[in-house]
Amino acid sequence: MQFPFRALSRKILLALALSPSGAVLAQAPAVPAPPPVEAFFGASAYGGAAISPSGRYLAVKSGAKGRHDFLVVIDLQTNTGKGVAEFNDADIGTFRWVNDERLVFDLHDKSVGQGNVRHAPGMFAVNRDGSQFVQLVDRYGSWVNSGTTGTRTARKLLPWNHYLLAQRGAQDSEYIYVANPEWTETERVRHVNLVRLNTLTGQTTKVPRPGSVQSWILDNKGEPRLAAGTEKDLTTIYYRDPANDIWRTLISYTPYSHGQDDIIPLGFGPDGTLYVIARAGGKDTSSVHTFNLATGKVNPEPLISTAGYDFVGGLITTRDKLLGVQFVTDAEADEWVDPEMKAIQATVDKLLPATVNLLAVAARSETPWVAVRSYADAIPPTYWLYNKDTKLISKVGDSRPAIDPKQMGRQQAIRYKARDGLDIPALLTLPPGGKRTGLPLVVMVHGGPWVRGASWSWHPETQFLATRGYAVLEPEFRGSTGFGAKHFLAGWKQWGLAMQNDVADGTRYLIDKGIVDPKRICIAGASYGGYATLMGLVNDPDLFKCGINWVGVTDINLMYNGSWTQESDLTDEWKQYGMPDMIGDQVKDAAQLKATSPIEQAARITQPVLLAYGGVDKRVPLYHGKKFYDAVTKANKNVEWIEYPEEGHGWRLAKNNIDFWTRVEKFLDKNIGKGAVQE
Template sequence: MSLTRASLFHAAVLALSLCTAPGVQAQATPALPSIERFFNRPVFNGGVLSPDGRSIAARSSAPGQRDFLVVVDLQTNSGKVVAAYNDSDIGSFQWVNSERLIFNVNDSTVAQGDDYNAPGLFAVNRDGSNLVQLAETGFSRSSQRTGQRTGRRLLPWHTFMLSERGAQDSEYVYVRDLAWKPGYKKYRYGLLRLNTVTGQAQEVSRPKEDVTGWMLDHKGEPRIAFGSDEDVGIVHYLDPATKEWRKLITYKLYGNNEDAITPLAFGPDGKLYVSTRQGRDTSAVHTFDIATGKLNPEPLVSTKGYDFSGNILTSREKVLGMIFTTDATSVEWFDPAMKAVQETVDRLLPATVNLVSAPPQHAKTPWLLVRAYSDTIPATYYLFNRDTKLLNKVGETYPGIDPKQMGRQQAVNYKARDGLNIPALLTMPAGAKRSGLPLVVLVHGGPWVRGSSWGWSPDTQFLASRGYAVLEPEFRGSTGFGAAHYKAGFKQWGLSMQNDVADGVRWAVEKGYVDPKRVCIAGASYGGYATLMGLVNDPDLYKCGVNWVGVSDINLMYSSANHTNDMSDEWKRYGMPEMIGDRVKDAAQLKATSPIEQAARIKAPLLLAYGGVDRRVPIDHGTKFHSAVKRTNPNVEWVEYPAEGHGFYLPKNRLDFWTRVEKFLDKHIGQGAVQQ
């Protein structure tokens, strides 16, 4: 098909951005944005420019259709769906070279427990020709798709795409081969060089130790292999001169690993860029001398108050800039030309943070991709023409979201009772008064992760759209805020970590933002554990709680009589005793901070939701706690999604769960509670 540029991106790539979300009827002025707007699958998941910059490939969808792969030729203004199936969805995809793509598939109509198919590997030309299957899609059978080449044996199902970008100048890519050792949780990754036309593959040499990850260099060739040995992390380096692997870096893998050095990328000059602390509280970017094994002590980039979290942006000739996250995710350009591009894009899109992509590896055209977002605007994608200085919208992740109905979000800080500074995000409902609001304190999972950064998220904005203020604390133990903040959370489940959350609520009350009689605590995984312990420790602070897929007993994390979790033996042997608690030495503390053991103390209304095939927090956590708490608390709602895992994958289950949450909150802290 051939279209004008103005209509091209809305028709060939995303006519969908003008449509309502699946199953939602358009309304002129809806009182509230519908729940489907937040929890249906994103309509558009971003695009990727071809290495020569001539084409853009995107995975997209439409009401009643499977996700498909579309390629738009930016020179001829023509677009084409190059891969689509009736029984599966396009998953991840990459450009092999400027003429060819590789992709895998999944099935968005089945929950995690029903998804027995591995994603497989496929390749297709940008015009839709020469579509071939390269790897099986089934765990236990050799499955193929009608009409694709079957002349040679397919690679096994445990062959996966590599996230690293290759050279993109031939028919070859590197892919991972997953091999299990005795015991299903022990595995290693091999590396294959795969021809995406013939399907022929060659194994790449690897270190003697098990490898769990790979990094390609600036030329797209294997150079780093990540591995581990018990509690030791190992970074291996493939010397291009000798073709031999050698150990480059070793560090403590679990707990207080302050000497860890994390490779980020190779620059075009061959330098290895890494992230490390080097005696500071927060990590920064350094260069690492491969020949001497020495770190340059002077940091190239540091982000005050934050660990460096991001990556290096390069062209074939030089380092152009870096993308990183502080309170929000942004780009800092070193290259004057890219800095000028950023300034132009920012003038054209003044209401959003605009993440301009680095030029494609073999760019011959002026196009760059821009991901724009804000606290009230979900990620929206544009193409920017460096010659004409014009922007064209490519697609929206959540079309139909009205920014005027979204809550405004700000990064805040408050002091915990022991003086530790706690960062947090506070989202206030749109158009609402800024005092006396009902509050949902949303506790992130992990807990050893960064909870969130400034920007639009479905959970937060759905709650805000229903009139709730939302507080998201980065309690001690959260990563990204320095070593002291991280280590302060060791062995503090249900103790100081819990106090940090409660202190955030009290701070919001003292500021006048929140009605102290209308506060609910909610969260998933560790956040579900914190929800339960919040109701145990601070019964006068929280009116209700919502826990989904939450831990209910630390000892159950070590072992369960009925269900096995997916946490490694090494994590249980080295990480958990140091960071959470030793089953023997800390037995009394683990009992005192066990929601199951303390269930009789929970009197507040509670909503519990679990997945029947969750391997991270097996359903024993839910059923055992539910059995214990309902003996003394009649106000407990329970829902199980039998085929779901650690989180709810199917849109119908997400919609069901959040509909329950909406009704539960309204009854206990919302308008329903006010009217009682």
């Protein structure tokens, strides 16, 4: 079975109007004053929706001013709704259907930063009419419920370290599976247990664990079928045979080698077929293959290939049928093998012609409802319900109702050549209005760095900058994932070197095209992107006039052995087996690590810099920022420091996001924007 694919969503192909150079977009006329910062970074009132297994009911998380997020269930047949869960001290967090009558959910508090979190998520279950409300997992004994309808059932609670799985499960009984991690004395995850939990009685059964397992995968019937764990430099995947429920080793490989033996389990089809993502037959990009459970080998013929891209996505199934796949190339898209779903997609696309429309179906198909998530570069995610019988569509909610698409910038995928000839993908967003030349530019470097950056879509940071008049370049420098092994491996041991050159080369590409003003360019990013920001100021002071670094690495050696290492969430295995090959060996590459650490080059940074760090960050602890600030301010007095004591690796609180981006806007305006002194 060979799937077709769209390298770029057909909606994007229709929407984009490229110049002969492929470098700029046709622009709309000038627009009024842009939305305020709160429209981009304030808390969203819409928290998502989930359709019940039969498709008759819709659970929706919503919020309102002065209230914590609450849970509502809508009967789509009668068009009536009922609030089923609300708390006076917490917000509804993750929620999903247990069966057609019952939901399970956990809690969080949107008003509390990471450093002030005092309660675990807990776990609760409730019927769709608000009855049979049960607390299942403790939150350190802090449960308070003021607005919940129905009756709470008292019982002995599971300890706090039990969490919802990401998979939806069988949805056909009172039971779910939950994860139960156990930690070492140094707060590392030793292994993760899997527990079967009755959401009415609280009865539990622990699933036998085949080894030191950190992750589990359920099959299409909702039963545990795969388990995976990594010890030192070996990853092992175990398979539970449905004939006898006995675990056996399926495959083992070295996780940091990025070799041909690596596989990523994608999921099981209704017939028990295991689908995996693999790079078989010496191919540069990964594809979807079936896996022979008897031989322990990947079947060499790919089922789904996305030319020029590694496959990133998932299966779309019901209980008895594989319908298609959802995947990402330049943008996210659905592709269907089921004729009915293909026809539904075509109809929805006609009803919503300005957006990419992603469909979600219920586990069963007893009613005609299909959930739709639509988006575009200028349109934040919007959620709809489509009725297969009436062929009508109705809106469920907007993620960002204050955003006017006519005021947004337009975005396109581009490619440019690095100085050594490597092809570098990137996203370019131009501000709204008609101006297409001589623009001020912000180069946004993604974190990771071994991740895929943003795909074509609406992104709050990018569009906020675009509406303030800035072009935004987001390069997928070498080392980024999603573009094949050659692109990924080219980034090994290239922090501050070829990876950094890729960022500079993309910037010069836009200068050569006349799109940006070479005197008004700023570099920005978080985590690795913050590191690249500082190294950009070091390596290319003629190119970047200022830099914005939040939660960025400032010294590679500090990642190995800084004084804060006991607080870092970097594992000993990663530091021993991954970092030496992918970043650099502390002994063999000592000179390189010193030359490519911003803190060692701090005296060379004379441009304006904005630094922002979280006080409880465990990925790049505060020590990175403070030590660098002390070093850079010895010679550079144009440095702004922001510290959010309660935040971790990024900003969780809306108030801090609003504060940070307000400061960013002022910083950019002063240095490369309207308020900058032009030479």
